[in-house]
Amino acid sequence: MIKITQNISINDxxxxxxxxxASGPGGQNVNKVxxxxxxxxxxxxxxxxxxxxRERLIRLAGRRMTEDGILIIDARRFRKQERNRQDATDRLAELIRKAAKKPAVRRKTKPTYASKKRRLEFKHHRSKIKRTRQRVSRSEE
Incomplete structure (x- = not known):
């Protein structure tokens, strides 16, 4: 029995x-074990x-999920079989813990009065700068 959270545990x-x-370190042993x-x-x-x-876990798993809904985790980081086994189990538990967290509800916000005012003042300032760059016509001279 693998305990993930207080409410979730997975049977062995x-x-x-x-x-x-596994490829990688291990010398000649890597070809035998x-x-x-x-x-x-x-x-x-x-x-x-x-x-x-379940739905969030399927979304989080991405390429590790097969079309049949089976999650595959490869663990080959360590030289010992037992450590790789523990690593795979820990990674599964961590993935399920992430899926167990409910995403925060997004609340729509509105810009403040001061930010609207700053934005309009900046726009007015930029338009003034651009107006001064224009050529002066003969009627304005």
Whole structure:
């Protein structure tokens, strides 16, 4: 059982882990031992996630989500299989925590009276500058 938040926890049987060979450091050992972890979590069919969190998680996951609604996390940062396994689980938990946070409601605001006044004064000032750059016509001389 993986505890994500106070309300959300995921059963271990909802997560599939596959161990694959990792590239990178490890010397000759890298060719013999499968230390990288590919974690799969079925977001669409998970009974642990509420609907609103599920939708936000699908949006947040981006390319890590398959068309079938399965989230795939690759962990190959460490040389040890156990550390990669923990890293993948932590990244899954962090992603779900981000999805659990409700986005702030945007409230429309209006410009203040002072900002409107400043804007108009600036526009008037710029127009004055541009007017002085114009050629003087014969009738104004």
């Amino acid at each position: 049987n909802e997560i599939q882990e596959e161990f694959i060979r 499968a230390t990288a972890v590919q974690l799969r979590f079925d977001v669409r069919n998970s009974p642990s996630l509420p609907e609103d969190i």
